[in-house]
Amino acid sequence: MHRAEEAAELRVVVVDDEALMRSGLRMILGAAPDIDVIATCDGPSALATVTRHDPDIVLLDIQMPGTDGLTVLAQLRRLPAPPIVAMLTAFASDDFVHTALQQGAAGYLLKDTDPEQLVREVQALASGGRPLDTRIAPAVIDGFLAHGSGKQYAARAVAALSSREREVLTPLGRGLTNTEIARYLHLAPSTVKDHISALITKLGCTNRVQAAVLAERAGLLVPAEDDA
Template identity: 45%
Template sequence: MSETLRVVLADDDSLIRTAIDAILRPAEGIELVAQAADGRSAVDLAVRHRPDVALLDIQMPVMDGLAALREIRHLAPAVQVVMLTTFDQDEFVARALDSGAAGFLLKESAAEELAFAIRAAASGNAYLSPKVTRQVLDRLPAAPTGPDRDREKIEALSGREREVLVLLAQGLSNAEIGQQLFVSEGTVKTHVYRLFTKLGCENRVQAALLAQRAGLLT
């Protein structure tokens, strides 16, 4: 991750692009390097500029945000993708998270939250807007393999890995998990990597969703 976080933005609404541009210009350590109005252009810009984070609207012309997300994850996997959403797009959000999105953010979010989400995603700490996180989790459909399969995956974890997963799913950072468990942040990173491998997850959001489906958060 570069010292200055480089961001690509894609949204077919010019007013949204203008508003986000205005928010990010004064944000310290964040640079909006390119903008697009459709998903195909977003993929091209992500591949060309290799930004730290791509902000993608879910519904765009030519190629929608979900297809653009999948293309970016395939062609430029180091680019973290945060989806821009509204309250009435929960079903798209669930599909985006399952496709490897680093999180999602309401278009109506405050400037501070937008900058925080970009920094979190760039650091590998996936971000879900707290205003709708619980609503999205509650409305997620069961995985195709079912919750029983999720619980089988959980059983493959060590006791410590399960503790880390629960804290991760509650939104804690690696440093915060380390403080809770009285271990170093490096040790937490090792546990996170191992549990990702065992669960078949690409990021923290997918791991949190699996934990939720398996009943670890109830």
Template identity: 50%
Template sequence: MIRVVVVDDEALVRSGFQLILNAADHIEVVATTAGAEAVDTVQRERPDVVLLDIRMPDVDGLTVLRQLRAMPDAPVVAMLTTFDADEYILTALRSGAAGFLLKDTEPDQLAQLVRTLAAGGIVMSPKASRAVWQNHPGTTATVDDAEAARVGRLTEREREVLVLIAEGLSNADIGTRIHLSAGTVKDHVSAILSKLRVSSRIQAALLAQRAGLLGPRNRSESGR
């Protein structure tokens, strides 16, 4: 059972997500809360996945994200937004968010996105991901010399895995795609994060994009 906490300042959004996710197999929304109580709620409930509003009037969603990611055994956190081109999205990704999705995500897609998050994948709503790759300052910047050197230390197989990470695939899905066990993929992912000196899959994906490892198709369809 995947345990989920939904954090949003609007009660209607919280109840809607709870209703949709609780109707799905093997997913349980164990709590919903506004931003001010988010950290205490997560500490108490110990969810696997947190869906966190990026903009809340009572507390900054980015601040909550950093607090959640600093916890021991931190949950996977994905950001919720109503904007295709929210200027805070890139900051959230660099702060450890596992992705983002729009609040108007189709109900039949929402449960699968949560499963992807719980399995270690990256979630990006296609419309919003296009906005990030194409419009946000910094995503199209080239890598500096130190970053280029780190990317250059990746093996051919690790580069292949990195591109699939950027597509949003979980370890199991990557293994299926390139015919490796999930355990072997996990070892490759750990090596990639270590060599790139990043702390999350999404940060590795952003570096891969800046290094030119991702083609247009990857940038526009990541997370599908």
């Protein structure tokens, strides 16, 4: 069990080959009251640093000299209690994105992300979210859904939601409006709106249509009796 489950602060390690980037990320993330950047390092030092500090979250660059980010990701995933790892990089190629997610990365973010948004994405990682930069999320989701891994990806993404969020996602996937979902689940419309906003973020989607596609691929949408 990582310490984020025991205390309010999220313990973060930043892995990047550029000292200036490491310093900047420490400053940005460290300004948040619930985030503590406990260490930064380059690729070759990553495994030893993570093993020593036992962070909750690792932000990992991809293209680094010595030991690249995908190699580091594989090393960290083999640890007995691996941290949550998200890629934070300047490279948004489909090959990098797909490989990182297939190898177990919990998210894929770009280095020019707005600082406040980056803090929110790190917080989302700690609560089970799978953040994807909005500029690459549509292509990533479409790519996974177009191949055999689509259902597996959708199932993993939906499994990260809370039980209430999955309850909301099901009627959303059937095309119900927020008002109709609220009536169906006996919830306030404002509560439904909050749940939808949260689940869209956790799923790495940019809109409710993409969330509905993931709901269908994950098997949440059982045909109504009238359609049988």
